[in-house]
Amino acid sequence: QVFSPALQSLLQAYAKFSGAPLTVNTINNLWRAPKGDLPVLVSQDIVISQPAKILNFLRRQKYNADYDLSAKQGADTLAYIALLEEKLLPALLHTFWIEAENYCSVTKPWFASRIAFPLSLYLPGKMSREALNRILLTKGGPPLYTLTEVEAQIYRDAKECLNLLSKRLGTSQFFFGDTPTTLDAFVFGFLAPIYKVCFPRVQLQEHLKQLPNLCRFCDDILTCYFRLTVSDGRQPS
Numbered sequence: 001q002v003f004s005p006a007l008q009s010l011l012q013a014y015a016k017f018s019g020a021p022l023t024v025n026t027i028n029n030l031w032r033a034p035k036g037d038l039p040v041l042v043s044q045d046i047v048i049s050q051p052a053k054i055l056n057f058l059r060r061q062k063y064n065a066d067y068d069l070s071a072k073q074g075a076d077t078l079a080y081i082a083l084l085e086e087k088l089l090p091a092l093l094h095t096f097w098i099e100a101e102n103y104c105s106v107t108k109p110w111f112a113s114r115i116a117f118p119l120s121l122y123l124p125g126k127m128s129r130e131a132l133n134r135i136l137l138t139k140g141g142p143p144l145y146t147l148t149e150v151e152a153q154i155y156r157d158a159k160e161c162l163n164l165l166s167k168r169l170g171t172s173q174f175f176f177g178d179t180p181t182t183l184d185a186f187v188f189g190f191l192a193p194i195y196k197v198c199f200p201r202v203q204l205q206e207h208l209k210q211l212p213n214l215c216r217f218c219d220d221i222l223t224c225y226f227r228l229t230v231s232d233g234r235q236p237s
Contacts, residue, residue, distance in 0.1 A: 002039075005197075006092060007051050008039050010189025014055060016225040017180040020063035026114070055182070065181045073176050077183045080168070083161055084190050090135050091158030091204055092190065094151060097131035101200045159207045166211040173220065180221070188221050196222075 015022035039050045041057065048054050058064075066074065095109045111127070112120040133199045139150050163189060175187065194205050195218045209215060 005096075005193040006189045008189075009192045010185045011039055011041075011054055012050060013180075013188045013221060013225065014065060014182060014185035015058065015063070017185055018063035018065040020042060020058050020061070065185065068179065069176060069181060073181075077181065080165075080183055081186050083164070084186055087157040087161035088190050090139055090154040092194065093131040093135055094154060095194065095199065095204050096197075096200075097128045097137070099199075099201050103128060106199055108198060130180060155203060158204055162204075162208055162211055162214065166214050169213050171213065174217075178227075179225075182237060184217075184221070191218050192222070 012022065014020075014022065039051070039054070040047060042048075043057070043061075046057070050058050066077070068079070095102055097103055108124045108128075112126045115123055135150065135154065136147075139154055143149075169175055172178075175183045178189045191208065191214060194208055195215065197205075200206065
């Protein structure tokens with residue numbers, strides 16, 4: 001997956017919210033992944049590699065973070081997840097994989113250090129190209145004719161999405177009250193990489209840090225569920 005940090009963060013958050021006994025294993029060779037993709041869930045002889053399918057499997061095993069949601073709240077969850085994927089994900093992809101300074105100083109060495117040689121020389125560049133192709137496929141075309149215009153639009157969309165999330169969260173601890181749900185896992189998964197990774201180019205991070213309730217939301221989950229202090233700059237484990 002071209003944006004595995006968000007996927008891993010949201011899946012780990014969902015497992016913690018729902019009480020699923022998830023053990024995280026790190027591998028440094030994609031060829032060793034059971035289906036050649038990450039993240040992947042292995043449960044006895046069952047192997048699942050797509051995040052949506054992993055969440056559905058956990059729910060079938062009675063690990064459901066949404067038991068107490070109403071039908072309307074369930075519909076709101078789907079709507080906000082679609083908003084995250086349409087408005088925020090392209091800017092995340094750009095921040096990690098296309099912004100040259102971020103890619104060269106953070107993303108490429110970070111991912112290369114987790115991948116066995118010689119794949120470490122090839123895969124980061126491949127993932128960068130896939131990210132660019134995904135952005136151009138979904139956001140390019142009239143009236144956005146140049147990459148610069150596309151970049152400007154995706155960051156406008158992302159900032160608008162962050163503003164909407166901040167307004168929806170308000171002063172609540174989580175998006176539907178005092179208990180975290182699937183939506184909280186998705187929002188955390190998308191926000192935590194922006195919030196915690198130290199990039200040289202921080203356009204999206206700077207906007208996020210102007211929304212204190214979203215920052216507090218991330219800090220609370222990191223502290224309560226991942227046992228990280230708010231000053232800890234490591235990636236969520």
